[in-house]
Amino acid sequence: MSPYPFAMTVALAASAAFMTPVSSPVNALVVGPGGYRFGDFVRIGTPLALIALLVTVLLVPWLWPLYPAG
Numbered sequence: 001m002s003p004y005p006f007a008m009t010v011a012l013a014a015s016a017a018f019m020t021p022v023s024s025p026v027n028a029l030v031v032g033p034g035g036y037r038f039g040d041f042v043r044i045g046t047p048l049a050l051i052a053l054l055v056t057v058l059l060v061p062w063l064w065p066l067y068p069a070g
Helices: 004-014 025-034 038-063
Strands: none
Touching: 004 038
C-alpha cells in the first residue's frame, strides 16, 4: 500500500481546525477584535469540518490511490 494517501489524510485533518477559537493561532487572533464568541466558531466550524471531511474522503483516494498502478 502507498503511504501517500495516509500522509495526505493526516495532513488535511491536522489543518482542518475550524471548531474552536483556540484550535489555531489565526482563530485566536480574530476572536477579540472581531467580537466573536466560542459558539460562533462551533456553529460555523462544524459544517466546514464536515465539508473538509467529505472532500478528503472522496478526493484523496482518487488523487493518491492506495494501490498505485505498476
